[in-house]
Structure formats: C-alpha cells, structure tokens
Amino acid sequence: MTALSTSRFKIQTKNLNLWFGEKHVLKDVNIGIEEKRITAIMGPSGCGKTTLIRVFNRMNEIIPGCRTSGEVLLDGKNVYSSDIDVVELRRRVGLVFQKPNPFPKSIHDNVAFGPKIHGITRKKQLDDFVRFSLEEAALWDEVKDRMNDSALSLSGGQQQRLCIARALAVAPEVILMDEPCSALDPVATAKIEMLMRKLAENYTVIIVTHNMQQAARVSDLTFFMYLGEVIEYGETKKIFESPKNELTEKYISGKFG
C-alpha cells in the first residue's frame, strides 16, 4: 500500500462482496481510488472489473438477484446508506459504457438530457451546458454545425465522445469508463485516451480495460483483478515493470487472459 496512503481516497471499498444469485462475483475487495487521478482496473475476462466499477454508481442493482455486503465510501460516506439517494449518486458518479449508447435523439438533446432532468429549463442555460460539455469532450468543433442532427449519424468514436459529453453535462465528480475504446478504431481510441488525461485534471477517472498497453499508456494507478479478487495494485509504472505477484506477472507477460 506504499504509494497510496498519503492521498485522500475519493472512493474506498471495505470488505466488498457481491453475488449475482449464487455466483460470488466480487470477493473481499478492499481498495482506495485517489482523487483526480486516472486509475485503471485490468484483468482477464470475467474477473469482475466491470462489476466492480458498476458498484460505485450502484448500477448493478438493475440486474435482478444482485446482493452486496460491505461498504463503499464516496468521500467517506457509504453509498448504500439510507440517506443517500441513488439518483443523486449517479449524477455524481458518471458512467461511460463499452458500446456507445447515445439516445435516439439529436446531438443537442443527448447532452441536454442530464441538465434538463436536474432542473435546467431555460434554453440559453441549456445551450451553454451543452456547449461546455461538448468542448470538454473535444467534440464541439466537429458537431457545432449539426447540433440538431440525430446522434446516431455520428461515427463510433464521435458517439463515444458524445456519451462522455453527456456524462460531463451533469457535473459529476467521478467518471467511470467501462472499456470505452474496445468498440473503436485506433484513431478514435487515441483521441479518447488524450481526452482522458485532460479530464483527470478536473475529475477522478476510473477506467476498466483488458488492453494492457492502454492501461500502461493512460493510467497513474493500476489494479489487477483475477476471479473476483484484487490481486495487486500500485503505481502503474511499478506494476508493469516489477510486479510483486506471480499472477500479475503472468498476465502482464501474456501468459494468459
């Protein structure tokens, strides 16, 4: 736990366990996510990394049969406590999905969706929110003349950046990204990776990836998961250059996964 103990944890888990029905998907996870840094969670398919990040915004609850135990703290407060409204939680902790999923609405209405729900109704205000978010997501220049076009007319990479803009528009504190580039081509991927580093200046970014090179390129800190357990974590450079655990070492050198 060397490099992690000094920074304040934005998110922390204590003895987190999760079951889908009978299946024990997350086992005794105790981790801390540092504020305003990029943390990567990597591991082979099925290791539970997507499930783990979806705990942070309680999106697993949508799936019937989901059960958790343990604590998940956001700024020190347990997100499962009864005085946390899950709807407000999800505003503070945003999620970008693996496959871009813009609404079948215009580009403008996609980004404006969040602010509208949270009470912003005046057109000028909404337009400002939309523009600001699209600029932050490095998409504004490409779409500023086609704001009323359908979001589905954008390319895959643009759609994903649109989804990022949409998530930014509700002013979150944490941005979760679930393999955001796995459905995209290398050029689009590079754009989003650049975007991530810019975002980390203002937001806490957690990305799930099975692409080790991406984790190495982009993240400050890395967690390695295997079969529902966190095997090793630390500064990305150290994990990749001198992993402490044998499993980690095997995964990194491509012996499995």
Next chain:
Amino acid sequence: MRTGAHNILKMDAIIEKFFLLCALSSILIIGLIFTFLFKEGIQTFFYVSPARFFIGSIWQPVAEIPKYGVLPLLSGSILVTSAATVIALPMSILCATYLAEVSHPALREILKPIIEILAGIPSVVFGFIALTILADFTQSIFNTIYRLNALNGAIILAVMIIPTIVSLSDDAISAIPREYKEAALALGATRWETSRRVVLPAARSGIVVATMLGIGRAIGETMAVLMATGNAPLLTFDLLSSVETMTATIAIEMGEVAFGSPHYHALFAIGLVLFAMTFAVNLVAELVSGRMRGLRS
C-alpha cells in the same frame, strides 16, 4: 438420375407450387372482397346519384321515396369511434407503460393473459352488456334522454379496443433496447424520467401503429355498437343522441332486403365505403411500422 430420386424432386416442386397457391389466397380474398363489394355496390348508382349517396344527409331506405344518403351512418361511425378512442387511448398507454416498464415480471405474466381474455370476449357479449347494465349506468350518470346512444356505444367500444392498443403498445415499448434505459439511469434519471423522456418517445411510432389498429377495429365493430347505440340514422355530433353506424346498418337491414333491390345494393355500397376506410387505416399502419421495406427493390 435414378427415377426414384427424380420423382421425389418432382413431388417437391409440386408441393411447393401448392403452398404458393395457398399463400396467394390472401391476395385472392382481398380481391374477392373488393370485387363483390364493387359489383353489388356500384349498382346503387343506377338508382341514386353518387352525390346523393355520398353527401346525402338522410338515410331512409324504407320510405315512400327512399333516401340513400350515407352521411348519417358515416357520422355515426366516426362519432362513436372518435369518442371511443379518446376514452381508450390514455388508459391504454398508461396500462401498456405499466406492463412494460413498471410491473414485476411475475405480475406481467398474469396480466397479459388477462388482457388476452378481455380481447377474446365476443362482441355480442359486449353488446349485451352495453344494452343492459351499461345503458342504465350512463343514463343515471349523464341523464340521457335516450337510453341507447352514441356515448353508450363509445364506452363499450373503448373497453373493446383497449386490449388491442395495450398489447401492441406493450410490444413496442418492451422492444426499446436496454442500452437507452441504462444510459439514462447512469446519468441520474429516476425510472419515471427514463420512461417518460427516453423510452416512450422512442416507442412513439409503435404506439401510433397500435392506436391506428385499435381505431381500425373500432370502425369495423358491428354487434356491440348495434346493440348499444339505438340505431337511429341521425346526422349529429351529439354524444347523447342515438346514432347508427355503417356496420350496424348493414347487419340489421340486410336481413330484410330483397335480393337485387336498390336497398340491397346500397348496403353493399356502404360495405364498400367501410372496406375502403379500414383498408386505408391498416395500410397506413403498415407503412408507418416500416414493414413494407421489402417492396423497395
């Protein structure tokens, strides 16, 4: 080639032709309907001018000087159908949204068959209910002069088309991909906000098709309105007045006409109008639902 195998293949080809012929029967039946309605209906115009028929406002086929104006019947159908739609639509959409978005899967599995059962009740039974208890009910609430009136018909018709609209709308709403819902929830929307602002707008065209098919069913309904509306061919938009629909007219009067008489032909002409209207409604519904894409080639 051995003759055995040759014969089997020949059989196969014959069988395929047989099935094709059967399939073409659908088109044939539409053609037959149109042909007969046209053949018998067009002869009306030997006895009355098209203008007098289509925009004539009096339907009195058994009078000294018979009058064959279809307008009162058309207005009867439209009045009852529109009122029924106004009553049925909000409730149907709410109910469909409940089924698709809110209800537990277990409850849904119970409610869907119940709605199917409601859809399966014969129209004469609905007519009987409208004639007996519903008419008493509307009379006491609305103080109607005539026990059997358009409102009565509209209410029972609404009950009859609700299952149609609900089940088709439910299909449309349930077909909206999960990804949209997950995206909305992840942005901090409540379940209701997700339904209202994402799912329902996305299902709009499916709901429109469901409504059109419900309207089509309402226009074509015969027995229930026959027993519920009083069957007075009055040209009116007063819901509390007795009216007569096109369907009811044909059903009641056909038993009393002489084959080949002007009255007989006029009833077929009404049938033609009815056919044209329901054909159009269903065709537009097909177009809107985008299921005619196979025609572009």
Next chain:
Amino acid sequence: MIVRRVREKIAFTFLRLSALLVLVILIAILYYIVSNGVAVVNMNFLLKNPEKGMTGGGIFPAIVGTFYLIALTLLFALPLGVSTAVYLSEYARGKNDRVLTIIKVATRILAGIPSIVYGLLGLGLFVFVLNLRFSLLSASLTLSFLTVPIIIAASEEALESVPMSYREAALALGATKWQTVRSAVLPYALPGIMTGSILGLSRAAGETAPIMITGVAYYLPRLPASPFDQFMALPFHIFTLSTQSSNPQLTRPFQFGTVFVLMALVLLMNLVAIVIRNRYGKLRR
C-alpha cells in the same frame, strides 16, 4: 430532488391504477355474467329445445349449431392457413421479397377487415354466386375466410421460431425441402399452430354479423341434417333474444344463460390455448 421523487411516485400510482382499472373491468364483466347466468344454466337448459317462446326449455340447437360451425370452419381454415404460413416461412425466405411482402401485408390487412364485410362477401359469393344458399356451408366458409389471417399469423410465428439448425441438420442429411419441413420443422411448430388455431376458432365461435346474413336462424324446429341446412347459433341467439324477441324482459334469464354458455365456451378455448402455449410452446429456447 424530492420533487422528482414525488413526481415519480405520482406517475407510478397512475400507471398502477390504470392496470387495476382494466383488471376491475374484466372482473366486473365476468361477475355480471356469471352471477346472473349461473342460476339459469342446468342440464335442461343445455340439452332441451327452446319452448314457450324462448322462455322455457333450453338452447340445445344453438349449442349444436355453434359446434357445427366451429368444426366446419376448422376444416376449411386450418389447411389453408397453415399452408400459407408454411410457404411464407419455409419457401419464400430469400427469394421473391416483393411477393412475400405483399402477401404478408395483405394478410395483416385482412385481419383488420370488419366481420360484416366478410359477411357481405359470403352473401355475394357463397350464398348467391356459388348458390350454396343460406346454410351452414355458406356461413362456415365465410367464417373461415375471417379466421384464416389469424391462423396464418400464429402459424408463421410458430414456424419461424423453430431454430434454423433443425432445418440445416435435415438438409445436410440429404432431405428434400418438403421432407425437411414435414419432419424437422412442422412437429416443433405444432403447439404454436394449435394455440393460434384455437384462438382463431374461439373468435369464429363468437361472431354474429357474418353468420347473420349467411344462414343463421332464430328458431328452427329441427337440427341441421346436412351442411346445406340452416342452423341456430349461440351468438345470434343472444342477439335476437335481447333485441328482437317480443318481450326481452321475459326472456332475460335465457339471455343471461346463453351469454354464460357462450362465454364459458370461449373462455375454455382461450384457456386451452394458453395452457398449450405455456406447456409446449416454449420448450426449446
């Protein structure tokens, strides 16, 4: 924040109420019919002929007539409907998209044509042109035209849900198209076809308008001896008893009894169809 939660609560309450209302309507209808009809229905009612101007005796001929109608309609509609569905699902896929679409659209439009219009067709075609006169035959042929689209839709769905792998396995063993359909597809589509047919027939059993003008009668002294005879039927009996008989008040008990019997028949058929669908329809998933 709280406002949004309250809005959600209110909205969901309205949604729940609407479903509840639909449920209440059905229960009210069933209650009205059962409570008034069950007292009237007994073995006499079911098995005797009408007497004393429909205030005594029973409705036996109407029951028989309805059964004859169902049987004949099944005979005409089932083969035609299933064959059409077989063609649409098994032979037309891939080739002839245009014809396929036209047939499918035609079928759906047919499903929306008013039943009285089918009656007019029956009158013009079967009663007069084919000279079948007012008879069981005319009426059931008319009803079968009405039922065919329903059977086509259900059968098509059942056939299309049979996995492609079944067909591929048969073809790979050297079976012809027809042999494949007959042995590797149809047996598995059977539950769905049966469900659809039963539902279609239950609808035909309840139809009044088409049979009104093709052959049904209010009172006949004898049961139909051949398909060319006229017949009595439950739906028309209900209609006439409640609107045309000389004193509807007196015959009211019979009206309720007949409605009860018709509803029981229709509900039974629906139930059987649903049971078949639930038990056998979803075996392969």
